[in-house]
Amino acid sequence: MSNPIQPVILCGGAGTRLWPQSRGLRAKQFLPLAGANSLFAQTLARVDDDSRFDQPVILCGAQHLAMVREQMGDRQCRLLVEPMPRNTAAAIALAVAGADPDRLLLVMPSDHVIADVAAFHAAVDKAAELARADWLVTFGIAADRPDTGFGYIESGDALGTQGFAVERFIEKPPLAEAERMLAAGGYSWNAGIFLFRAGRMREAMLAHCRQIYLAAERALAAGREEGEALVADARDFEAAPSISIDYAVMEKDERVAVVPVAMGWSDLGSWHAVHSLAETDDGAGNVVDGDAFLHDSRGNLVRADGKRVALIGMENVAVIVDGDDILVMPLERSQDVRLAAQAREQPAN
C-alpha cells in the first residue's frame, strides 16, 4: 500500500467497571483479562503489520506513561500525553492536529478484545477505501444478542462492497428496541473504532466542534517533549470541552460510513463479560485465575491475585482480589461495581 495507515491507540480510560483489579496505575487496558497479554499489548500486536500500518501513535495520561512504555517493549511508538482526561473528541483532535492531512488514521480503544484479527484487517482495508473517498468511517460490530449496553448504528445505502452510509446512530436502547433491531437486521454495535483521513476529520471538527479542535491544536503546539513523548500543554488542553467523538462529530456529519464486521469483538465491559468470554477449565463453568479451591461450585469467576480463594457451594459469583481489596458479588450484579469502586477509591482521588 502506498500510504500506510497510522494507528491511533486511545489509552486514557480508567476502567472502573473492572474494579478492584482495574484502578489507578493499572487500568483495565494494562491487565491480562483475556489471555496472557494485556489488552493494550494485544491492541498493539493487532497493528504490527508493516504492509498495512505505520508506527502507532499512543494517547495516554501522564500517570499511565510508565506502564505504556513497559508494555510497549521495544516497539517504536509515538506517545502523546493528555495532561488531563477530556474524553475521546479532544484526544482524537490531538492526533489529528499532529498528522499530515493526507494520512489515514485508524483510531482504536486499547481495552477491547478482537479474536479474529484477519477479519479486522479485512475490514480496515475496506474502511481505508471509503476514507480515501472522504468518508468518516466507523466499524459496526455484528450484533449477536439484543445487548442494551451498546450504542447501535443503522446502515443506510450501500457504498459498493465496502460498507454503508450511516443512516443514524442510536443511543443505548431499551431491551424491546434492541430486540427489534436484532430481528430487523441492518444494525450493528458502535465499538468506538474509526478510520478517516486526517484532513477530512480536521475539517469536520472545525465545522462541528471547533472549540475542541482549536484547544487541542494549541495544546499540541505548546506541548513539551519528554523523552519520546510529547506532553500537550495543560492550560490549552483543559479548555477543550469533554465530549465523545460520537456526540462531537460522528452524529453530526453528513458523510459517515459504517463497515460491518464480525471479528470476535468484546469490550470486556464488566466482570460478567470477562467470565463470558473466558474458556472454563473445569466443566462447571468456573473461570479461575490463580489459586482457588472450589467445592460444589458452578459458574463462578475467581481472580485470586496471589491469594488463596476457597469457594464452597457458590454459584455465578465473582470473587475478585486485588492487593488488600476483595470484591464478592453475583456476576449479574457486575454493573454495580462502580458503587464499590467509588466508595473505596474516593479518599485517593
Next chain:
Amino acid sequence: MSNPIQPVILCGGAGTRLWPQSRGLRAKQFLPLAGANSLFAQTLARVDDDSRFDQPVILCGAQHLAMVREQMGDRQCRLLVEPMPRNTAAAIALAVAGADPDRLLLVMPSDHVIADVAAFHAAVDKAAELARADWLVTFGIAADRPDTGFGYIESGDALGTQGFAVERFIEKPPLAEAERMLAAGGYSWNAGIFLFRAGRMREAMLAHCRQIYLAAERALAAGREEGEALVADARDFEAAPSISIDYAVMEKDERVAVVPVAMGWSDLGSWHAVHSLAETDDGAGNVVDGDAFLHDSRGNLVRADGKRVALIGMENVAVIVDGDDILVMPLERSQDVRLAAQAREQPAN
C-alpha cells in the same frame, strides 16, 4: 466453701470448622469470636472467683503453650501439656492422675460461649453437691431448637433439687428424633462440661477405660517440668487410646447425673453459629468484623482480617479472610468448611 473446686480447662482442640481463621497456632479457642476477648480468655474469666474456684489446670498441646501463656496474662494456672492429641478421656485422665482424690474437678472446653455466668455458677454449686455424693455430673444445656449437631441427655429420676440421674445418652439424632425430644421435654444437650470428685473418676476410669488411665498416670509421672508447665511423657501418653470421655466413661457408668441449665451457651461450632450469636450492626443482619463495604446485601458474616471486603447484592454468605486465605460460602454450608480446610492445610500437616 471448705473445698474449692479445681477448674480443668481443655485447650487441645483444633477448631477446623472455623477455618481459615482457626488453624495451627491460632486455634478457635484463642480467637475473639464473640466479644473482644478470646473464648479461652472468657473461659478463664468464668472461673475467676476465689470463693468458688481454685487455681485452674490448663491442658493444651505443646504448639499452643505460648498462646496459652500470652492469653493467661498474670493469672496463675497449672499447665499440663499433652505431647499429642489423644481426645478428652486421656486429657482428663492426666488431670485426674495429678489431683488429690477428694478434690472436685470442673472440666470445661475452652472454645464455648456462656453468656449467663451467674446461671453457670449456680449450676456448678448444684453439681458440686451431687459430686460430693459420688455422682459423675454432666451439665445439660436447655435445648431451644431441634438441633441435630449435638448429643442429647435424657433425664431420669430427680436427685433432690440439684439435678437428675441420667437415663441415657443419645448420639446426634436425625431431625425427627430431635423434634420429638424437644416436644417431649426432659432432654438436654451434652456440652462436654463435667464435675466430679477426682477419686471417683479415677475409680470409674480404672473400671471402664483402664488402659487410658494407666497410660496417662505413667505419662504424668514420667513428665518433665518446663517453666510452670508439666509436659507429659510422649511415649507413655501415646499408648492411650483416643476416645472421648463420653464413650470411655460417662455412657458406661451407673452413677451419672445431669444438671440442666439455661446459661446462654453456644459451642460456636460453625461460622453459621458465629453469625447467629453475634449482634448485627446494620439492621440488615450483617455481622462485620473489620473493613467491609456492603451494598444491597443482607444476612452476611464478614471477617476481613485487615483486608478490605466489598459485597454487592450478596445474601447469607460468609466471607472469611485470614492472611492469604479467603473463604466464601453460603452460611448454611458451614458444615462443609472442613473440606476446604483439609485441602488447604494438608501440605502443612
